[in-house]
Amino acid sequence: MEKIQALRQQVDEVNEHILQSLNARAALIKQIRELKDKVSSDYFDPEREEEMLRNIIEKNEGPLSGKMIGDIFNHIFKVNLEFMGISHEKLPLVSDINKVKFCTIKEMFNLEKEGPYIIAGPCAIESLEYAEKIAQLLKGNNIKFIRGGAYKPRTSPYDFQGLGKEGVKILSHVGKKHNLITVSEVVDGSEVESVAKHIDMIQIGARNMQNFELLKRAGASGKPILLKRGMSATIKEFIFAAEYIALQGNKKIILCERGIRTFENKTRNTLDISSIPIIKKETQLPIIVDISHSLGRKDIIQPIAKAALAVGADGLMVEVHPKPELALSDSRQQLDPEEFQELLGALEA
């Protein structure tokens, strides 16, 4: 045992040398970071890290293997970057304000008022008469955005699939007539160009969050894109789905938390309220909450709407229909005009 104790004493001495060296290194890295700040240089420098690893491993005489030494130094590089507040992974554009500045909702549409904003309208455009009634309701309440599905991805092929091009024309008509910003979903890349001609913001639905070709094609349109979170998507997958749009040079991206699929069935989906502050912390993208699709019910919509705004949502999406009981889709969750007015009143209170 005495021999182990003597060796442990030497290990303690070596630990202290390593400790001093690691902190001396961090102090140097801090100086490098400050110099990089001055020239707006990338902090993460993989070529420099590879060069250091090569030099170190060349000098390695064991007993640790080259791989073991590489693992140790890769961790040192990672810790140093974290020490400087930088993730070791390459930051996505949507997270790196040093690279690209993305638009706020206000900037996207040259709005006068600050948010939060409300995007409201029927689940699906069903007729000019209904669309006109909702447009008047929104206009009368100074709501700037109207939504309405023309191409409806439905669980069952027997369910109402939307009016297609006719629905787009109706939404565009009432939007222009009442000076409302129109939002409608595109489900296939072939529809992007035609919808983009008539609609102000293209919505990519939850089922298509990882339809990467659609993301790229919609992003390339240059139109503002409303990207809904997939029902089983992690926040990281959500952010990187937005990155596909951003890489098309599109700086007008709004994320939409619409609930995730869990074991709970008291609501249609489980609203992941924590995604809002996380997204706002990790990206520069605005994020709104779809309180209709997340809940699938109307009776708790007011407290949930308040909660969403309380955690920093840049807006709300809510389904409104002149006669929800007659709606061809989502009739349970769509508010009637009176319920919508009550919601607005509750939010202003």
Ligand SMILES: O=C(O)C(=O)C[C@]1(C(=O)O)C=C[C@@H](O)C=C1
């Ligand atoms: O030398 C640099 O440019 C640094 O930023 C220092 C350092 C390092 O830990 O050595 C840190 C991060 C980079 O990814 C590469 C190297």
